[in-house]
Amino acid sequence: MQLGRPVFFKRLGAPGAEAFAVLFALESFARALLATVIPIEALRFLGTAGNVSSAFFAASLCALCASLGIPWLVRKTARRWVYSLGFVGLASAPALFTVPGFESFMAGMVVRAIGTVAVTVCLSLYILDFIAKKDLSRSEPMRLFYSAAAWAAGPFLGVWLAVNVGRDAPFLLSAAVALAALGYFWFLRITENPAVVQKAVPVPTPLAYVRRYFAQPRLRLAWVMTTGRNVWWVVFFIYVPVYAVKTGLGPEVGGAVVSVGASFLFLTPLTGRLVRREGIRRVFVAGYLLASVATFLVAASMGQPWIGIVLIVCAALGMSAIDAGGNMLFLFAVRRHERSEMTTVYSTYRDVADIVPPGLFSVLLRVFELPAVFVVGGAVTLGLALLARRIHPRLGREARPPAPLAVGEPAQ
Template sequence: MWLRVVDRPGATVFATLSATEAFSRALVAGVIPLEAYRLLESARDVSIAYTVIGVVALLASFAVPVVIRVIRRKWIFSAGCVFMFMAPLLMLAETVVPFVGALQFRALAVVCVNISLNLYILDYIARKDFVTAEPRRLAFMGVAWFTGPGLGIYLYKTFGLEAVCLPSAVFAVIALAYFWVLRMREDPRVAPAKRRPPTPWANIRRYLAQPRLRLAWAIPFARSSYWAAFFVYPPLYIAKYGGDEMLSAMMLSAGQGMLFAAPLAGRLARELGMRRVIILAFIFTGAICLIAGAIRPSPAIVALLFFVGSAGAMTLDALGNIPFLRSVHAYERSEMTSVFRTYIEVSQLLPAAVYALLLLYFPLSSVFIALGVLLLATAWLSTYLPRRF
């Protein structure tokens, strides 16, 4: 019976695997901006570092589908777990170059794990079950992201960097071990091929030629831009204007705790329509960001605003990938998934570059205004989703 269950993983298995690898990243997520600010000494330099890291990760994301056509994707997932293991260990050096290297390994881990895991989900989860399976996966990940950032900052302040980085590395090993216990098989349509694989640029052209896939990329890009900013700029704002580090910890953990409500977002989508819920979520979170940037509030109010804004971002987490999952053709899953998930690297690269320019001339609150404008613009784009979604 155990082997039959393992041979056919379902939504709960993928949710558990996602939560395990997420906890490795979540533990150090709150510590990274604090260490970045301590080592790099300015918000602008932090933005520049994230821009460089995003460029490398973006290039790697285009290379992964080529590699998947040569070797099995289980090795890609395994490599991602190894990168995830190495990142916190490099942070222990507490100097600039190893720290930047840790951020790069962490970004590469997300590339490898995300692409391979999405392909397995497409193989094992039926299209009609996406609205149920994705919110469940997000709810499980909510456990990691609710407890991880706050716990990481507490351990960092109380016991030092080792107390955060070593458990993070351990959870990367646990995720790798659990993945190999699952013994998941691969769909032969995305297995290694003997013929020469298409170039990344051909995949991009093919992706851009499909309007629904273009829109399916824009939605998670904007949502991911919110979370990329959430983990960096509100904590920097709080630190810069005299707020306590534990205020950042509470904001990060409470905001990520919103993921527990992901199944509610799925229920709302079934009752009201996914299109309508996505539009309203973008409008709500974008308005919150504009308010935070316009009034330049105290650190405590910034933490409260971004906590509230996380409700809309959580809704987009639960539903934002579904337009892609419902639109991609089975025979080009590997190639189109690799292009689709570049929203993660681009959401770290492009906004960070814009923020670095803004911070040359404007205060830190200008980042929140730019983010709000992006979210509201994506709300307008989301009106082009098919009504049947």
């Protein structure tokens, strides 16, 4: 009898859903280790939440400008080199963080943001090449489930290492994980799908394929929904650690809360099954409504920080349900011959989500206190709950077999 374990390892050695899930998990761990450390370090350098917002805004703006050149870079070289360059960025950014001084810290933020964009764009293209559309409703929850351990452990582990081992410890570990991901990628020997490469039509300028993307309603809706989802997660990852420090709970509590919120990714097999049964629309509306109510209540409970912590964890539970089907809106809508250009435009959701909250809050927090962050976060998720009603009710839902005929019932 053939055992399941060798079959599993065989799948890890070839491009497919399992291999892409492992790649995504390694990339996620490299980023998760620093997800809480970076805001706390920025707060140490800059002193106020408003200044932290300005630093994140500047780094994300640089990454957005760089991301629009990725299709050109892919065509001039090859996707595997751009993907590798992204991991080199994720590995070299921690080295910059270890250099004393705020200038090198800012350079590390920029390099990390650009590396993340390159890795995200290229992995999405590989998934579109190797995973059939009919299998996306299963492969996407699997990919998020594999990354759950990274996001559950990484934010707290990073802060714990910085406090108990040394400031540089989480940065060095993050660089090592990024290099391990790069090594695994080259072990897989993934190449572009020749059919897609030959049929791709070059586009003259980035502005042209941006216009082409937003001229398509389904792609436009996918971008707005995913950007809004990431806006909430940016608020969570940046301002929950700041909230913990400012309310006296301490940095380790902030890291633990981020880890608990991210650990709900372990539920993606269940939420993925729910998406296949109920469709993306119902899951999105319910998840956004839960997150909206809980995030609004965080702003009202600033005097009782532990109640605020419970509420923000409840909001993360609602958002994690959305993550299971988050990229499906785009993956179902994109046309085969436009994958490279459209994926690049779609991937700007990460940069825009990284830019908008810090840019907005760098202004608001000079006038209002920290609760304003959670008021805005609740308003955004409420708007997304209303917008989610535009999603087709059957999208993402598996076709159900017809009910069996009753005894004596004639076939139609």
